[in-house]
Amino acid sequence: MSDGLVGPVEVVGVGLLGTSVAxxxxxxxLDVLLTDVSADHVRTASALGAGRPRVEGDRPQLVVVAVPPDHLGAAIAQALRDSDAVVTDVGSVKTGPLAAVAGEPGVRRYVGGHPMAGSERSGPLAATADLFEGRPWAVAPHPDADPDGVALVEQLAELCAAVVVRLSPEDHDRAVARTSHVPHLLASLAAGRLADAPADYLKLSGQGVRDVTRVAGGSPELYGQIVAANSAAVVELLAEVRVGLDAMISALTDADRARLWELLERGVDGTRAIPGKHGGPVRPTASVFVSVPDEPGVLARLFAAAGESDVNIEDVHIDHDLGREVGLVELLVDETRAEHLLASLESRGWVTHR
Amino acid sequence: MSDGLVGPVEVVGVGLLGTSVAxxxxxxxLDVLLTDVSADHVRTASALGAGRPRVEGDRPQLVVVAVPPDHLGAAIAQALRDSDAVVTDVGSVKTGPLAAVAGEPGVRRYVGGHPMAGSERSGPLAATADLFEGRPWAVAPHPDADPDGVALVEQLAELCAAVVVRLSPEDHDRAVARTSHVPHLLASLAAGRLADAPADYLKLSGQGVRDVTRVAGGSPELYGQIVAANSAAVVELLAEVRVGLDAMISALTDADRARLWELLERGVDGTRAIPGKHGGPVRPTASVFVSVPDEPGVLARLFAAAGESDVNIEDVHIDHDLGREVGLVELLVDETRAEHLLASLESRGWVTHR
Known part of the structure; x- marks a missing residue:
């Protein structure tokens, strides 16, 4: 096995993720070989400069399997049989595909991967070499995986400008159940309660419910495949959620304030556990609200004004008004800088509030 | 009763909301009279120009009760007894306070209200006259409320530049259970699952889980009071959530894809039911991602570039990278304008992707 990633790299499945890797x-x-059940996709990806169709005699150093969750296990097994290359994948779940290839003679050459990137678009035309920039890329080798193969997959992630996070396949699946699948399902449940609500009720929707339910707008077909592929870890957590939900119902029914606060406190602890920017601890932020007319260019003027104040904007939310052509922009900044930003924006004529 | 809101207006409880109304x-x-159990708060609010302490002989036209949820009923009853003014409040829940004052001789003068505004800060120093600008302000009169009183409260909301949403007290409480309380509790349950997760798991956190759990960071003490005050409507919805949760667990356990997709589809329907900007239908948006260095002023340059492209930014999300001094900015724009914005930003040297 080579000392480093020199190619060729074969990409099996040239959709959004596969073509972006290519x-x-x-x-x-690197020389890139493209394979897909759709000859059209291969032609499109080739035309985009993503590589060339694989031909007889090609010997890939690394195969990246990027097919839909339902076909992952079979495609990885096929790739292990087709060459002596290291094989990785970009699937959202890791233990299922591993189980599917556990009996393959070449299983030591398989190292599971999962870049945390995507888009609401799909297909090769949506692909970009920058898709993974700065995103976590889970590398999840099984215990018998070849260490040189693991190194090769980590080099691929780094070449894509992603940040490698090494986890076992089991830990990976438990991790995404917590950080992605269960939050998505709870967002779906919250959103489901809005589906048949009277329109007047929904006029009271604020930024909170929009944030909570946003991910629930994702494709049920794709998300159904992903969650089903991780059903063991997801069901285990949903059982915990059910215990928590029952505790909330009891606390409310029994007017047990202490128990209710305890459950809410646990949620606060959870939000604080999410890593802050650049992987560091979360720094306390404060919100500065600005009312702006809803027209092109106004955010540019607002951010220019904020930039002149020398305050770094940590996050932004835009809350559109009911029936008015004015939006409310929430700027999240370091707590110690909020007063300065507020005064600075006020002095420049912006309508601010905290 | 007068033809319009001419004052004096008495504000009982000069915290964030009360002082902002003042x-x-x-x-x-208008002449504004300030009352609070804390003489300090009254002094502070007066010093901010929010009004003057109420004195013997003052006859308010309208009393705005802005005390914490647990004290609302008693304070409204007291206000009805203390004068012949119209009495409103700014509490998050409407049926409980109404029940508490149902036996008062002056109950016809009570018209419940609920401006959908707030801040993570509290107290008079955080107050601002603009707090309610463009926000929904629920006006929730009981069936026997004096129509002139209702008109007066709606004038107050309009004077605060809010958008009046008229609902019965019962509908109001069912509405906020759906659009605020239950989403908050589900966000707490999702966040609770992160509280004791291994740190490595949380490195896979993306924008999705941050959005879902953000509201769960709010004060358990305040939120506990609010949710407890609306326990009947909340428990009814949580029972529906429980049915949905059990259906998800069964669908996953039984590998029943059709049922799982149905539940996810219902979530999609719910996200589409939330009113779009300016109260109109939701317009389809597309995301354009831009990688930016994490430094003051960079968002100003980005929004200036977007402004030159004459594309209106509908929403913004900033995803900070794990361990890298680069952030990923997601710009949500009208679907038909995304390609134009992408090309325009690329031509100006920005690193974009979809």
């Missing part, structure tokens, strides 16, 4: 490899000067 | 009334030139 483009990043091409940008790094 | 400041808006003062801005409109």
């Amino acid at each position: 483009l990043a490899c091409r940008r790094a000067g | 400041l808006a009334c003062r801005r409109a030139g």
Whole structure:
């Protein structure tokens, strides 16, 4: 096995993720081989400069399997049989595909991967070499995986400008159940309660419910496949959620304030546990609200004014008004800088409030 | 009763909401009387220009009760006894306070209200006359409420630049259970699952889980009071959530894809039911991602570039990278304008992706 990633890299499945990996490899000067059940997709990806169709005699160093969750296990097994290359994948779940290939003679060459990137678009035309920039890329080798293969997959992630997070396949699946699948399902449940609500009720919707339910707008077909593929870890957590939900119902029914606060406190602890920017601890932020007319260019003027105040904006939310052509922009900044930003924006004529 | 809101307006409880109402009334030139159990708060609010302490002989036209949820009923009853003014409040729940004052001789003068505004800060120093600008303000009169009183409260909301949403007290409480209380509790349950997760798991957190759990960071003490005050409507909805949760667990356990997709589809329907900007239908948006260095002023340059493209930014999300000094900015724009914005930003040298 080689000392480093020199190619060729074969990409099996040239949709959004596969073609984006291929483009990043091409940008790094590697030879890229493209394979897909759709000859159209291969032609499109080739035309985008993502690589060339694989031909007889090609010997990939690394195969990246990027097919839909339902076909992952079979496609990885096939890739292990087709060559002596290291094989990785970009699937959202890791233990299922591993179980599917556990009996393959070449299983030591398989190292599961999962870049935390995507888009509401799909297909090769939506691909970009920058898709993974700064995103976590889970590398989840099984205990018998070849260490050189693991190193090769980590090099691929780094070549894509992603940040490697090493986890076992089991830990990976438990992790995404917590950080992605269960939050998505709870967002769906919250959103489901809005589906048949009277329209007047929904006029009271604020930024909170929009934030909570946003992910629930994702494709049920794709998300159904992903969650079903991780059903063991998801069901285990949903059982915990059910215990918590029952505790909330009891606390409310029994007017047990102490128990209710305890459950809410646990939620506060959870929000604080999410890593802050750059992987560091979460720094306390404060919100500065600004009323702005809803027209092109107004955010540019607002951010220019904020920039002149030398305050770094940590996050932004835009809350559109009911029936008025004015929006409310929430700027989240370091707590110690909020008063300065507020005064600075006021002095420049902006309508601010905290 | 007068033809319009001419004052004096008495504000009982000069915290964030009360003082903000007072400041808006003062801005409109009305005489404002301030009352609070804390003489300090009254002094502070007076010093901010929010009004003057109420004295013997003052006869308010309208009393705005802005005390914590647990004290609301008693304070409204007291206000009805203390004068012949119209009495409103700014509490998050409407049926409980109404039940508490149902036996008062002056109950016809009570018209419940609920401005959908707030801040993570509290107290008079955080107040601002603009707090309610463009926000929904529920006006929830009981069936026997005096129509002139209702008109007066709606004038107050309009004076505060809010958008009046008229609902019965019962409908109001069912509405906020759906649009605020239950989403908050589900966010707490999702966040609770992160509280004791291994740190490595949380490195896979993306924008999705941050959005879902953000509201769960709110004060358990305040939120506990609010949710407890609306326990009947909340428990009814949580029972529906429980049915949905059990259906999800069964669908996953039985590998029943059709049922799982149905539940996810219902969530999609719910996200589409939330009114779009300016109360109109939701317009389809598309995301354009831009990688930016994490430094003051960079968002100003980005929004200036977007402004030059003449594309209106509907929403913004900033996803900070794990361990890298680069952030990913997601710009949500009208679907038909996304390609134009992408090309325009690229031509100006920005690193974009979809």
